[in-house]
Structures are given as C-alpha cells and as structure tokens.
Amino acid sequence: MAAVEDAPDPTGLYRIRDGAYAADLLIAAVAEFDLFTRLAEHGPGTVADVRAALGLAERPADVLFTLCAAHGLVDRDLDAGDVVAVTDLGRSHLAAGSPLDLRAYYRSLAERPAVAEFAHVLRTDEQAAWASATATSASAQDADWSGRLGDVAFAERITAAMDARGAYLAPRLAAAVADVPLRAVLDVGGSSGVYAAALLDARPGARGTVVERSPVDVAARTLIEARGHGDRLDVVTGDMFGEPLPGGHDVHLFSQVLHDWDRPRVEHLLRASFEALEPGGRLLDHDTHVVADKRGPLPVAEYSALLMHSTPGKCWSVAELAEIAEGVGFVDVEHRPTVADRGVLLARKPPRRADRP
Known part of the structure; x- marks a missing residue:
C-alpha cells in the first residue's frame, strides 16, 4: 500500500x-x-x-x-x-x-x-431524516441527525465515518496552518479528534482537548488511544451549546461542525469560543465554504444540499462566517484553501490591552 x-x-x-x-x-x-x-x-x-x-x-x-x-x-x-x-x-x-x-x-x-x-x-x-432513514427501529423513531447521536450504535458509526474522512484531510489542514502558534488546542465537537491529533503531530510540545457529547465521547477516547495520542489529547464530555467551553487554550478548532447548524447556533458557538479563547488566540474553522458571492464552487454547493436536507445547517459562505466572527469580536479574518474542496477560515481574538505592543 x-x-x-x-x-x-x-x-x-x-x-x-x-x-x-x-x-x-x-x-x-x-x-x-x-x-x-x-x-x-x-x-x-x-x-x-x-x-x-x-x-x-x-x-x-x-x-x-x-x-x-x-x-x-x-x-x-x-x-x-x-x-x-x-x-x-x-x-x-x-x-x-x-x-x-x-x-x-x-x-x-x-x-x-x-x-x-x-x-x-x-x-x-x-430537516429530513439522516440518509432518508425510515423509522424501522426504536432508534430510528428519532431520525433527526442530532437526536440519533444519542444512540450508541449510530454514534459509533458516525464517529467512524468522520474519522475515515479525516485521515486524508487532517494532515492537509495541519500543513495549511503550520504558521499558527499553538500551545493548547480545543477541538469543539471534534468527533474522533483526528484533526486535533494532526495539529499536535506537527507541534511536539503542544497538547489538546476534544469536547464531545455522550456517547460520542466514548468512541473518541477509543480512537484517540488507538492512534497513540492518549497522553497529549484528552476528551471532555460536554454540551457545546449548554455549557461554557473549557478555558486555557490558545487555539479553538471547529472542523466541519458549523455546517451542521443554523445561524443562531453558529453565532452561539463563535461567541462561546471568543469568550473562552485566550487573548491573542486563534479560531480555526475547517470546512467546506461557499464563496462570498454564493455562486459556488459546485462541489460545495452540492454538499450543501445534503446538509440542508438532513441538518439545520448548510455550507456557510466565507462572507457569512466572517460577518458572524467579526460580530462577536474576532479580527484578522482570512481564508486558506486546504484540499478536497475544504478550506480553513482563521480569525484572531485581540490581545488584552496591556498585552498589546
């Protein structure tokens, strides 16, 4: 191979x-x-x-x-x-x-x-049922994508899918942000932690935390241990909408998370990130982004159809996300392409006034 x-x-x-x-x-x-x-x-x-x-x-x-x-x-x-x-x-x-x-x-x-x-x-x-599932079992009665994550078997299947997707994407994300200082990364809704692990691989002295709901947290711990990152990447069980994000991190990563949610919840997540992120820290949104004029690109527009069908979200445009990020206080918003129609939107939380040169 x-x-x-x-x-x-x-x-x-x-x-x-x-x-x-x-x-x-x-x-x-x-x-x-x-x-x-x-x-x-x-x-x-x-x-x-x-x-x-x-x-x-x-x-x-x-x-x-x-x-x-x-x-x-x-x-x-x-x-x-x-x-x-x-x-x-x-x-x-x-x-x-x-x-x-x-x-x-x-x-x-x-x-x-x-x-x-x-x-x-x-x-x-x-939203329609994930993958057009029919209610043929007790777990499928709640066919809503987010609701079904409470089912252990479905959570394991989705986490494995996200981990498989990340095997190729994660190293390319790490390469695209290699110049971003990173001491401690918080991977919000990080599923298997595959993206945080790639960022840590490029920075031997850094550590990380994945925030995930139960029972996805159990699958995440298993995959992180299997990947050999258990000593540097821990998992915190939590609700990213119902609880403040953990402090003590200078980089916050949302990897293919924001596209699952409507604008009020995207605003909530970015505001929660701004509040918990260390001053001077960076926000990284790794995702499939629609261009600012909303005319494509075609593969992203096609993916957005799937997300619109089965989640409350869509592929957000670069302009929409920049507007939301700046609205909660982030500055220096930029976008960098990565691979396979993905990209990373970067933003910075201003340093404390006393820390500014």
Missing part, C-alpha cells in the same frame, strides 16, 4: 459521497416548483420575492439558489440585493415554452423519496 503522502488524490470520491443529494434537490426545483419557468416568465427578482411566490423557506432557498448558480442555471447578484435571473441554459432546457424543454425528463424521477423530502424541507425548513 502506498504511503499516505503518496496516495492518489481521493477528491473525486469525497465529491461522490458529499454530492449524493444534489440531483434530488434540482429535480425537486423542477418537478415540484417549476422554478425556471417562474424565473423565465417573471424576469429577474430578488431571492426573497421568488421565495414568497413559490412558498420557499429562507435557508433551503439559499442553498437551492447557490446550487443553481453553480450549475450556471441562474445568475445571482448579492451586490444588487440578492437578485436572481434565469440564464440561457436554464431558460432553454428547464422552462416552459422551449423546444428543448427537459422538465418532463426530470419529472420522470419525481417519485424518488428524496425529491419529496426536499419539497417538504424547501417549504417548511424542517
């Missing part, structure tokens, strides 16, 4: 998994809402106006229009007040009246279960 650093690039494999729901979202837009006919007949309009006309909720509509813009089906202009207009591609093939109308072709797949799920999410902003 090839060494990790010499392994083939798996980005395409990440995209297959992460984009699994994107086609169903587009089918729902065509089959359930006839979105592109609406845009073709009424001309450019704000996302808010289109939402009102079609009965769409705010968060899922935002994800939908980012996906459509990334596919070149609409033009989206945030600077003009978030105005969307159908493109020639959308008008020619997904709107009524065109000789090349493909709507019937798309509607032939309208009975796919996820299409109906997306129609409901788009109208209500109520």
Whole structure:
C-alpha cells in the first residue's frame, strides 16, 4: 500500500459521497416548483420575492439558489440585493415554452423519496431524516441527525465515518496552518479528534482537548488511544451549546461542525469560543465554504444540499462566517484553501490591552 503522502488524490470520491443529494434537490426545483419557468416568465427578482411566490423557506432557498448558480442555471447578484435571473441554459432546457424543454425528463424521477423530502424541507425548513432513514427501529423513531447521536450504535458509526474522512484531510489542514502558534488546542465537537491529533503531530510540545457529547465521547477516547495520542489529547464530555467551553487554550478548532447548524447556533458557538479563547488566540474553522458571492464552487454547493436536507445547517459562505466572527469580536479574518474542496477560515481574538505592543 502506498504511503499516505503518496496516495492518489481521493477528491473525486469525497465529491461522490458529499454530492449524493444534489440531483434530488434540482429535480425537486423542477418537478415540484417549476422554478425556471417562474424565473423565465417573471424576469429577474430578488431571492426573497421568488421565495414568497413559490412558498420557499429562507435557508433551503439559499442553498437551492447557490446550487443553481453553480450549475450556471441562474445568475445571482448579492451586490444588487440578492437578485436572481434565469440564464440561457436554464431558460432553454428547464422552462416552459422551449423546444428543448427537459422538465418532463426530470419529472420522470419525481417519485424518488428524496425529491419529496426536499419539497417538504424547501417549504417548511424542517430537516429530513439522516440518509432518508425510515423509522424501522426504536432508534430510528428519532431520525433527526442530532437526536440519533444519542444512540450508541449510530454514534459509533458516525464517529467512524468522520474519522475515515479525516485521515486524508487532517494532515492537509495541519500543513495549511503550520504558521499558527499553538500551545493548547480545543477541538469543539471534534468527533474522533483526528484533526486535533494532526495539529499536535506537527507541534511536539503542544497538547489538546476534544469536547464531545455522550456517547460520542466514548468512541473518541477509543480512537484517540488507538492512534497513540492518549497522553497529549484528552476528551471532555460536554454540551457545546449548554455549557461554557473549557478555558486555557490558545487555539479553538471547529472542523466541519458549523455546517451542521443554523445561524443562531453558529453565532452561539463563535461567541462561546471568543469568550473562552485566550487573548491573542486563534479560531480555526475547517470546512467546506461557499464563496462570498454564493455562486459556488459546485462541489460545495452540492454538499450543501445534503446538509440542508438532513441538518439545520448548510455550507456557510466565507462572507457569512466572517460577518458572524467579526460580530462577536474576532479580527484578522482570512481564508486558506486546504484540499478536497475544504478550506480553513482563521480569525484572531485581540490581545488584552496591556498585552498589546
């Protein structure tokens, strides 16, 4: 087997998994809402106006229009007040009246279960079951993604999935922030701790803490010990929404956490981070980020469809996260690409006035 650093690039494999729901979202837009006919007949309009006309909720509509813009089906202009207009591609093939109308072709797949799920999410902003699970067991009765983490078997499966994803991503994150001083890292909602472990590998004198809820904390401890980091990376059982974050850390890491939550809870987490982080410390948000103008990139827009379907979150744009971070007090916000459509948003908590040069 090839060494990790010499392994083939798996980005395409990440995209297959992460984009699994994107086609169903587009089918729902065509089959359930006839979105592109609406845009073709009424001309450019704000996302808010289109939402009102079609009965769409705010968060899922935002994800939908980012996906459509990334596919070149609409033009989206945030600077003009978030105005969307159908493109020639959308008008020619997904709107009524065109000789090349493909709507019937798309509607032939309208009975796919996820299409109906997306129609409901788009109208209500109520998340669907993770992986479209059906309530065939007691644990699946609570099919909500976050609620199911209370089930030991589901928590172990999700933690193993996140650990597998991180094997390739974590070293690349560590390389992207190699210049960031780090004495003690707090990995908030860190699952298996794979990302914190990679940061520690590059800094032999540093230590770390993973904050995780039960029973994910048990799986995290097992994986951290198996990886050989038990002496430098501990696990604290806690609720990142219900309890203050532990103090004593100069770096806070959120790795693919914020995308699971709505704006109020993202604001809560970043405010909690700002309050607990040592002055002068750094916030690292490692995730799949939509670009500031919300026109892509396409693989991130496709992943956002999955998140919108099954969680209260989405792939947040760089501009949205910068606004939230600065709003709670962070400064010096920047974004760096890593690998496999991921990147890291960095921000700094200002030092105490007495510490400033």
